Amino acid sequence: MKKALFVAPALLALSATTATAQDGNSRPQPVVQPLTIPLPADKPYPGTMTLKVDATDVARGIFHVRQTIPVAKAGKLTLLYPEWLPGKHAPRGAIAEVAGFKASAAGRPLTWTRQPTDVYAFDIDVPTGTKSIDIAFDFLSPTRASEGRVVVTPAMMNLQWEQVSMYPAGWFTRQIPVQLDVTLPEGWLGAAALDGLKVSGNRYSFGVTSYENLVDSPMFAGKYFRQWALGNGVTLNVVADEPKYLEASPDHIARHAALVSEAVALFGVRHFDRYDFLLALTDELGGIGLEHHRSSENSRNPDYFTKWNDNDAERGLLPHELVHSWNGKYRRPDKLWTPDYRTPMQDNLLWVYEGQTSFWDLVLAGRSGMQSKEMILAEWATNAANYSAQPGREWRSVEDTTLDPVIAARKPKPFASWSRSEDYYNEGSLVWLEADMLIRGATNNGKSLDDFARTFFGGREGDWGQDTYDFDDVLSALNAVHPYDWATFLRTRLQTPGQPAPVGGIERAGYKLVWRDTPNVFDRDRMAQAKNANLTHSLGLTIDKDGIAGGILWDGPAFRADIVNGTKIVAVDGLSYSRERIEAAIRAATDGKTPVRLIVERGGRYRNIDIAYHDGLRWPHLEKTGSGPDWFDQLLAPRRRL
CATH class of the missing domain: 2.30.42.10 (PDZ domain)
Structure with missing residues (x-):
């Protein structure tokens, strides 16, 4: 397994003196502070943190946090608030919502200072003889969309542990043990992909896990909550604004179960020992679609079940996040894997991480009956048409758009067709469609991108660690399925600007992009x-x-x-x-x-x-060009054992 290397930035010692130039003007030199935050090391942390979250203040959306952190020695301890968050591909830590921070030891207040060059870092003076310190703060969650994503409503909440915790600098997060207790409002139920759960009234207590796994295992909780077992160790957990929205039919649940079966059939193994879909049906909670190794964080319209026939276009989100358990969480680009949440991520291979996931979410939705073939082809038509009219392709490559989560932080843009946005999702999907159809055509449908998925994202059953890769690993796996000049194929379509619309996969499938006066x-x-x-x-x-x-x-x-x-x-x-x-x-x-x-x-x-x-x-619409076999039917045919 290849590991991403963490390289400390070079430090330049400069004088702070002010010189007088020949023109008589004063010209200071910068003051460069030394690096004072310990770099993460892959060694066990000495002790187990405890995290207690009081989530009962629903009316004001305030989480009260109490955390105990063992310490091994006196002196300065640096605590970090998570900044670079997996799945968000950017520094999105909600540090601005932290208020009332206090540190103490044995009941005595401790002095702390926030580092001015890294506002996510808190330095605490630990007295001699101290075995552990306590910190307390409030997380003031947004109460309206203009303040950020709303995570608490009168009926439900989304608990993201990176918002309500800190961790000691100097260790890989997978080496820091933590034990979580959360107190929910009376009568509420919740779910999280954490083990060792004990429930006492409205208090949920979980077993010890790593801080990495904690951050990767959010919780949905609410007044109105239902669960369905989907097989293969997967559970569908749903909270809703009102109880009437939880009325799912047996057919609805069967399609979600088929989605799981199709995913397991595609990849061949499960990279989880359990998996929890966390789904909020809501108009009030802020929208979300976020992947985790053993769970998802999703929201859909309240009528997701009750108006099923009207929501075909909405049903690609759960397939997308499920695929990420294999693509993005288990297999991860080497520069996107980081040892902690301070190390910056590099997003250049998101056209595999997100782009191929965007291909598989449509394919698995079709194979499982979560979405109709007509809807899947219509989405590809819409995306291909948008890229056919996108002038920003002239100057910006798809791979350069993988940096957009950092560049633009997903804010609206004045002229997005010229500046481009995160096109690695949908254009990535179309490029991988072309790769699939190229392999099918060359092998007379004997092989396909399914074979790549099984070998590249497969591995050992139950392995829910991380296995990193680089560009050459992708080429090697593709060539093992079908020898071809994949380097030129991918570099041209994804790393080179000025490319035509990505319709090659559509055309190889025996279709063409056409225009009609009615919407698809x-x-x-x-x-x-x-x-x-x-x-x-x-x-x-x-x-x-x-x-x-x-x-x-x-x-x-x-x-x-x-x-x-x-x-x-x-x-x-x-x-x-x-x-x-x-x-x-x-x-x-x-x-x-x-x-x-x-x-x-x-x-x-x-x-x-x-x-x-x-x-x-x-x-835009897709129209079949001939009388031969329908390659989209081949692509979307179910694979699971009936």
């Missing part, structure tokens, strides 16, 4: 859920239910009319805006002479705009 089912359902109009491929924008424009396509018709994100479409042809009216105006403009006439408002200023667009409504 994926776009249709997403527009219905968002209550917006996606006119990306006609006017070059989306419009929300209130008439506010967004998603402006660089150099598209709306862009050329100086419409930017946040512009309000007030009227269409002199009448108040509605989706029906703007679609009718686009149809009328196909006569080649009638413009799309709008009144828009931005910042209290109104303008009349005539957009000379005449190509009609356009949404």
Whole structure:
């Protein structure tokens, strides 16, 4: 197993003196402070931390934290609050929400100082003879979306242990033992993929685990909670805003069980001894889709079960996070694996970690019946169409977008089609589709990307450690399935800007991208859920239910009319805006002479705009090109033993 090397930054000793230059101006030199945080070492921590979290203050969303940390010697102890978080691919630690921090030993207050060059590090003076110290603080979780993701509502909560704990610097987190107690509101039930659970009233006490495993094992809890066993050691745990949303039919549960069976059939082994889907059905809790080795953190609309037939587009999230147990958690890029939560991660291979997972989530959704073939092909059509119209491809490669979690922190962008965003997900999916179809075509369907998945992400049953890889390991595994110039294939499509739209897999499957004046089912359902109009491929924008424009396509018709994100479409042809009216105006403009006439408002200023667009409504679809075998049927056929 290859290990990512941690290299300490070089320290430059500079004088703090101020010199006078020849021009008479004072010119200081920088003061560089020495490195004072111990680097992580792979050695056992001397003792077991205890973590107690009081999560009963639901009304105000405040978690009260008490933590005891054994110490081996007097002097300075540096505690770290987690910063670089697995699955988020960026420094997202919620340090701003920590308040009331205090440290003590045997009831006596201790002096502490936050390091000004690393605000996640707390230095504590430990007196001689001290065996352990206690820390206490409150985590003030956001109470509205403008403050951050809401993790507590009157009906449920999402407990993420990295938000309510600290750890000592100088050790690999897998070497630091910790024992957790959490007190929930009266009558609430919860689940976490942690072992040794003992429940006493509303107190949940877990057995000793590593700090690494603790952070990787969040908890969902709520008033309204149900569990279903799915087989293969997997449990579906669901909390909901109201009890009526927990009414899942036997068929719904059977499809989730089939998803698990299909995943095990694909990879051949389980890299977990247990796995817990944690699913919140909610309009109130902040949305989340986050992977863990033995669990997921997911939220969906409240009517996920109760309006099953209307939610086909939503059902790709659980397959995605389940696949991550193999791809992302067990097999992990060597520079994305870190020994603690202070060491920066390097995201350059996320087109495997997330991109291939985005391929397999659609495939497994199709094989298990979680999603229809029509929906899966529609999603690929939408993604391929978006990349066919994306001018940012000219200057930015897919691999460069793997750095976007750090660069942009997932904030909205003014012109995302030009700047690009985290395209390693969906474009990665299309590139891996092409790899699959290339292998199938060359071997007459004798081999496929299934063979890569089984060998690359397989291994020993029950091994839920981590096995790291690099680019050459990916090439070697692909060539073992089918010899080919995979280095050029991947470097061209993923590491080189200026590439055409990634439609090679669609074409090798015997389909082509076509345009129609009605939306495909994926776009249709997403527009219905968002209550917006996606006119990306006609006017070059989306419009929300209130008439506010967004998603402006660089150099598209709306862009050329100086419409930017946040512009309000007030009227269409002199009448108040509605989706029906703007679609009718686009149809009328196909006569080649009638413009799309709008009144828009931005910042209290109104303008009349005539957009000379005449190509009609356009949404992407996939259309079969011949009478031969349907390779998508081959790809989506179930693999599990019936």
